[in-house]
Amino acid sequence: MGSVYVIKPEQNVLSRLTNDPLVREVQIKSIEVDPEQQSWKIILMGKPKGTQQLWDQLAMQLTQQINAVKHVVFEWEEPTAPSDYIAYMDAVIKNFTPQVTITATSETTQNSKNNNGRRTRKQREQITQIITEQPIACENILTEQSNVVILGEVIAYDKRLLRSGKILISFDIWDHTDSITCKLFLDADDEVPEVKIGDWLKVKGDVQYQTYEQELALIVQHLNLAEPPSPLSDNAEVKRVELHLHTKMSGLDGILDVQEAIKQAAKWGHPAVAITDHGVVQAFPAAYMASKKYGIKVIYGVEGYLIDNEKDHPYHIILLAKNKTGLKNLYKLVSFAHLDYFYRRPRIPRDLLQQHREGLIVGSACEQGEVYQAALRQDPRLPEIARFYDYLEIQPLGNNEFLIGTERVRCIADLEDINRRICRLGEELQLPVVATGDVHFLRPEDGVYRTILLHGQGFEDAERQAPLYFRTTEEMLQEFSYLGPELAYKVVVVGPNEIAAQVEELVPIPQGLHPPIVDNADERLKQVCYENAYKKYGNPLPTLVAERLERELNAIIGNGYAALYWTARQLVKKSNEDGYMVGSRGSVGSSFAATMSEITEVNPLPPHYLCPKCHYHQFFTNGEVGSGIDLPRKNCPECGTPLDRDGFDIPFEVFMGFKGDKVPDIDLNFSGEYQATIQKYTEELFGKDYVFRAGTIGTLAEKTAYGFVKNYLDETKQVKRKAEINRMVKRIVGVKRTTGQHPGGMIVVPRNMEIYDFTPVQYPANDPKSGVVTTHFEFEFIHDSLVKLDNLGHNGPTMMRLFEEFSGVKVTEIPMDDPETMQVFSGLGPLGVTEAQIGTSVGSLGLPEFGTGFTRQMLEDIRPTTFADLVAIMGLSHGTDVWLNNAQNLIRDKITDFKNVIACRDDIMVYLLHCGMDSSNAFRIMEQVRKGKGLSEADIQLMKQHNVPEWYIESCFKIKYLFPKAHAVAYAFTAYRAAYFKVHYPAVFYATYLTLDIENVNADIIIQGEKRVKAEMANILAKGNEATAKDNNMYTVLEIVMEALARGIEFLPVDLYKSDSRKVIPIGNKLLLPLASLDGVGLNAANAIVEARQQGEFISIEDLRQRAKVSKTVIDALANHNCLKGLSETNQLSLFSDIAEM
Secondary structure, eight states: OOOOEEEOOSSOGGGGTOOOHHHHHOOEEEEEEETTTTEEEEEEOSSOOSOHHHHHHHHHHHHHHOTTOOEEEEESSOOOOOOSSHHHHHHHHHTOOOOSSOOOOOOOOOOOOOGGGOOOHHHHHHTTOOOOSOOOOGGGOOSOEEEEEEEEEEEEEEEEEOTTSOEEEEEEEEOSSOEEEEEEEEOTTSOOOOOOTTOEEEEEEEEEEETTTTEEEEEEEEEEEEOOOOOOOOOOSSOOOBOOBOOTTSSSSOOOOHHHHHHHHHHHTOSEEEEEEESOOTTHHHHHHHHHHHTOEEEEEEEEEEESSTTSOOEEEEEEEOSHHHHHHHHHHHHHHHHTSEESEEEEEHHHHHHTOTTEEEEOOSTTSHHHHHHHTTOTTHHHHHTTOSBEEEOOGGGGGGGTTBTTBOSHHHHHHHHHHHHHHHHHHTOOEEEOOOBSBSSGGGHHHHHHHHHHTTOTTTTSOOOOBOOOHHHHHHHTGGGOHHHHHIIIIIHHHHHHHHOOOOOSSOSSOBOOOOTTHHHHHHHHHHHHHHHHHOSSOOHHHHHHHHHHHHHHHHTTOHHHHHHHHHHHHHHHHTTOOOEEETTGGGOHHHHHTTSOSOOOSOSEEEOTTTOOEEEOOSSSOSOGGGSOOOBOTTTOOBOEEEOOOOOTHHHHOTTSOSOOOOEEEEEGGGHHHHHHHHHHHHOGGGEEEEEEEEEOOHHHHHHHHHHHHHHTTOOOOHHHHHHHHHHHTTOEEEEEEEEEEEEEOOTTSOGGGTOOEEOGGGOGGGOOOEEEEEHHHHTTTBEEEEEEEEHHHHHHHHHHHHHOOOGGGSOTTOHHHHHTTTOSGGGTOOHHHHSOSSSOTTSTTTOSHHHHHHHHHHOOOSHHHHHHHHHHHHSBSSIIIIIHHHHHTTSSOGGGSOOBHHHHHHHHHHTTOOHHHHHHHHHHHHTTOOOOHHHHHHHHHTTOOHHHHHHHHHOSBOBOHHHHHHHHHHHHHHHHHHHHOHHHHHHHHHHHTGGGOOHHHHTTOHHHHHHHHHHHHHTGGGOOHHHHHHHHHHHHHHHHHHTTOEEEOOOTTTSOSSOOEEETTEEEOOGGGSTTOOHHHHHHHHHHHTTOOOSBHHHHHHHHTOOHHHHHHHHHTTTTTTOBSSHHHHHHHHHHHO
16 A cells, blocks of 8 residues: 555635535544555544535535546544645645536546445335335425425436445435425445336435435435326226327427327327328328327328418417328428428418319318318408318417407407307308317427427417317317307217318338439349359368358348448449548448458458468468558468458447348448538439438437526526426427537438339428528438438548658558557657656547547557457447446456457447357347347346356446457548558658648648747646637647657648648648638639739739738738738839839
């Protein structure tokens, strides 16, 4: 054990954590500091005071706020010890300022036990003691009080191990009046009560003020499982059908989750439910999945906006798809409304509706419909107007209560009369009249969430929330009882059921893949795969190769995916021919057929030697080596030729499922500057009318939803506990805000079908200026029905192209086992710099995916020595709960080593196969774990039967998401190649890096040298949390600049005639900065200057301004950088100067 030092603080540092008088009065004798264990023992003077829970919470706050401290213990005795370490730790204390938010920690440390905090067996047994007292409402908990009992639903749950060694169980309880956080402190060896979200609990404890959260919480003494209240049921003999319902897709208006709506309708026994969002049908795919889950028919519809001419104020109208023809016509109308008739909202011209009315049922909608408006103003043309519709709609009086006090509605009786008038009209015209709820939320108490949304959009009447909730049959009959029992039953039950009966069971998106039609794709793919395989491995193929290729092609061709493979091959081939490499993403590198068809360079076969001349081969199939690249160099034993080394041991199942029938997702990284070209080429391949951008839907994220809730509460002067605020936030998360486009996803429709067979289309964010047409449905819902090509723009391929352009070296020909290149990932030796110079002990600054602070820390912990290590690091850094709190701890605690931890999803299947497990179970377990679903008890027993160690099983439980190995290999390729140029062609590397990030390069700062660069970095750091994204990006660039300067790279100032518009040009060991690197000179201006100077030198500043058409800001930026030296202000002065020289 190392030395323990003592701090004698001049003031009570605990008072900074809390206003509790007890704590503020306590005197701190000293603080014992153990730097090795990173622990504090705080010695308090006097007799013990306060509860153990109080001191546990203070300990937790200290460890969360001071990174250097992992364990805090309070004692009421007086130790002594000398200190050299006092100054440092005293400074830590003095600079410590508590934060408002809690940062959860799961970091496990070796804990010491504190007797004062140990829970006795008797106390543990008392946790579940029966609570007999009656609960009080959470809304009545306003002050600290003892022995409080509450009853409610668990809506949030968290379990964490405190650095004090205790376990904190915290959960939020909602009793439909308010919410409160409950806390239960346990010793590490205590049995943890089972608490799940959705449980109903009866809880007893003391309500105490929590100084850290600055609100009341209930400190748990006892808790019991309780029966939830009986759910609302629909007891009518014949149930109604809701034909007018809005979901969260109704753009900041509906707050009802579509699954929740369908689940409720099914629970009530309703035979069907309609989805009719405002102008859109984006809830259809999720509605279909919910309908299958809950066994209820969904009627697919929309509440549209009807116009007769462009200047009309639109009327609301309901369109329901009766059959497949109607669904396609609905998709067409929604598309035309968004593409051709959008003005504030997607409008449908009446004559267009008539052209596409087949298969549709048209309803008159709400009070914003033309039938209700005509009835309201007693228009004599009412019968003529109503004849346009297939059914008429009336709604509860509360929906239209806002009309009371207007010119035509004096009281509630007038609203009843309007509904009666519409009923009589329906009888006269022999049209069904149906009662709908115009549902926007589930139950009456949920109206507040819609109020929050409307309030956030500035609606003055947001607080006057109409009762737009989902009603049972009985509730609806009661609403319309003023019509009399017979008519009420007719409009509530008979009419809606008659409409529903006309509607067929529909599938909104055709099931099964509908690939583009590519002539002879099967034969062409098979031919090119075998040709390349024979060329590489010889004919006949090695058994392992032949079996793998045959198995893959059978799955690809048998399931109709050959056209997708062939299309991807064509795109990669086109890009390569144009001089741009293509990087693969995702799991496509798991497919050997993709490798042989030249879609990806990742080879998924087991690591192997291969002779390029005589095809000698040697495979390593038992995990002896992580990657073929890491095999030692060796000559062919048969012909003496140096052997190639390849292979990464990646199962095909990861890509296309165990049965090979999963729709393959081929993601390709094209150069960012080439992306537009490849997308245009895709349209040329398949025809512009058959290629669409993949659409996305932007919904309220948690942070934005929190803003809506907090703004509403502040402006309405309501104070809520965090538990209640968080509950409210969750209810509006997912509400649609806007639409967009996937960065590279392109949807291809087969030529024998139309896009309207699958989805409507629209402009992203309804902006026709975008020039892009996207799918109306999110691409993730269309993924399994239409081919989606992910033609993503990425810096990696652009970086490789610039390396080749600047150096003349082909990136595919560099050695992949260069020792100096590998050393960059574990040290600084090859760069010739020190940690003091560049601020890090590894040389990965600027390397794709390896340059971040997080990954650099991993490199420092691991110190990789092989290419397989780099692949594993990519997997660990891109997974969730794979490195932190998992593999990192296993390595640090020496439970296992880096080579054996789970890094990528494929590792699990390969490892289990090597343990002797059958492939189907190995695949199934991999799929469960990589999705964060953990293991079943049967899985655990199966793994133990195959001698899988306990630590491996525990690691599987912690994982939330695992990265595909093929993707990790592709990233490692790019990073390694960049590292090679960094070591051997430093000027080329830094020129390339800065060119790609030119927006954050400031030439004025850089050319002033190291001192000025350091000063700017210090200025950015001094901003702390006030630093902008631009500041942080510039800081990263300046780190690279500092490294380049330390390596002897010289930066040349911008030259008006020699500098490129945006590229940093390497000239020997010097870098010429571009025009666009000047602050105030944008890329357009830089391009204009380069184009203008091709006509000859500028004779004056005026000449430059006129020829390049640049602003005064640009001229000033050039002048400040001395780019205009020697140029006179005007052409006239230049002429006088020329005459004088004559």
